[in-house]
Structures are given as C-alpha cells and as structure tokens.
Amino acid sequence: MRKWFCLLLGSVVLMSEALAGGVGLGATRLIYPDDARQVTLNIRNTDRQSPFLIQTWVDDARGNKNSDFVIAPPLFVLKPESENTLRVMFTASGLPQDRETLYWLTAKAIPHTSARSKNTLQLASANRIKMFYRPADLPVSPDQAWGQLSGSRSGDRITLNNPTPYHITLALLQVQGKEVQGVMVPPKQSLTLPGRYPGASRFSYRVINDFGAWSKTYTATLK
The missing domain is CATH 2.60.40.10 (Immunoglobulins)
Incomplete structure (x- = not known):
C-alpha cells in the first residue's frame, strides 16, 4: 500500500473532463439539489489489466479545496474492469438561496506500480467536473x-x-x-x-x- 501513497504525493497530474487513464466518471457535471441527503456518481475503470488508486475531493469555484462536501469513499482501489459509486454529501450551511453555487469535483487516478516499472515515471490523471449546488424553489426552471x-x-x-x-x-x-x-x-x-x-x-x-x-x-x- 505504501507505493500507492508515494505516487499520490509525487505523481504528475493530467486534467481532463470526464475520462482519464482508463478511469471515467458517469457524468460530465453533477447537480446537488438543496433538499438532497446525498447524490451519487459512478466511476469506472475500463482498463483490462491495471488497478488504480482513486482519490476524490471537492474544490470551490476558485479551485481551492473545500470542506462543504464529503465524498465517500475518499480513497480506494478501483480494480480492472470494475465500477464503484461515489456518494457526495453536503455538510455545510449558509450558501446563497437565490442562485446556484459552483464547485469542482475531482477524482484522481494513480496507476499501479509493479516491480518492473518502479523506476519509470508514473503519470496520475484526474477527472474534474463541475458540480452545482442548487437551492430549492428557484423562480424559474x-x-x-x-x-x-x-x-x-x-x-x-x-x-x-x-x-x-x-x-x-x-x-x-x-x-x-x-x-x-x-x-x-x-x-x-x-x-x-x-x-x-x-x-x-x-x-x-x-x-x-x-x-x-x-x-x-x-x-x-x-x-
């Protein structure tokens, strides 16, 4: 497990919209209704051989890490040709109720390192999508x-x-x-x-x- 965390700290990150390194999200944007207890998002590894360590987090509109949301699980291994479900939960309060608030949800994929490839540069990749917190009872659809x-x-x-x-x-x-x-x-x-x-x-x-x-x-x- 230690090799995963070394990569987590030292990998080069490549950003894309919804598919990265064989790992893809089930949507290109996420809506979080004000009255929802949680929303879910599928994440899938289409690679036939390589597992990935997945790290997830939420940034605010300016790209700074933010604690208004919790994603479960925040860190896990996604096996080859497998799928998992991310659960996103809002834990803050005090957001504007007359308009949406923008966040960014990121799922970073760190490739597995074998003994044969430990001396090669491993590139982490990341899926980054917009997430909108949407208040209830907005005046128009x-x-x-x-x-x-x-x-x-x-x-x-x-x-x-x-x-x-x-x-x-x-x-x-x-x-x-x-x-x-x-x-x-x-x-x-x-x-x-x-x-x-x-x-x-x-x-x-x-x-x-x-x-x-x-x-x-x-x-x-x-x-």
Whole structure:
C-alpha cells in the first residue's frame, strides 16, 4: 500500500473532463439539489489489466479545496474492469438561496506500480467536473432560464448578462455568425467576451444542460 501513497504525493497530474487513464466518471457535471441527503456518481475503470488508486475531493469555484462536501469513499482501489459509486454529501450551511453555487469535483487516478516499472515515471490523471449546488424553489426552471441571456455592445466589445439564478454554460456561441469560444456566465452576473466585434448586432448560442447535452439554438439582438 505504501507505493500507492508515494505516487499520490509525487505523481504528475493530467486534467481532463470526464475520462482519464482508463478511469471515467458517469457524468460530465453533477447537480446537488438543496433538499438532497446525498447524490451519487459512478466511476469506472475500463482498463483490462491495471488497478488504480482513486482519490476524490471537492474544490470551490476558485479551485481551492473545500470542506462543504464529503465524498465517500475518499480513497480506494478501483480494480480492472470494475465500477464503484461515489456518494457526495453536503455538510455545510449558509450558501446563497437565490442562485446556484459552483464547485469542482475531482477524482484522481494513480496507476499501479509493479516491480518492473518502479523506476519509470508514473503519470496520475484526474477527472474534474463541475458540480452545482442548487437551492430549492428557484423562480424559474433551468430550461426557462436558458433563453433569458441578453447581450450588449459598447464600441466593439460585447457583454453577456445572465439575470437568472443558474450558471449558463454556452456551447457553439456565435457573434454575427462568427464562432466564439464557449464561456460560462455565472448567475445574476455579466461577462465581457474576449476579442472585439465591430458592427455586431446579434449573437446566438446553445446551452449545455444538466445532462451534458446541448440545447436548441437561441438567438438574441445586441442592445
């Protein structure tokens, strides 16, 4: 067991969205309803030969480790071609009740080291997904919120405004038909897009929903 913990301290970490080193999570995002006692997330090792030591934790929106949630089990061995279930439990209080709060859930996979490979560099990998704490009784549903995004232009800069209580993650964002890198607009906040868009009068977008799928296309006029 000691070799696992040596790797835990000294491994190089590679981040990906939902699949890393043969280990994958069962979702690309996780919603934690305010009234839930816990939520679950599957984690699977698709490698036919190698076990992995799995370490799990939660970071806040800025990427700092956070104790608002407990994940069980926090540390375990995932055997080849096997699956386990992570149980996520909220243990804090005092979060805003008028909007979602963003966290990041990480599952780090450290590969097994055999006697033959002990002198080689072992690369740990990690699955990192968004987790949203969602209060009960928000005034609109997520799918009602997606179409409420608005935009304004000041000179050749464009600012998107999200008046809703949800984080709106945009995919296939286009300004005047020109594709722009997707962004996430926090609830009840505005975000200025990188780049300049002289003469732009409209924008369109699709939203990544709770299940990781894309919504229909929404189009809006810049004010």
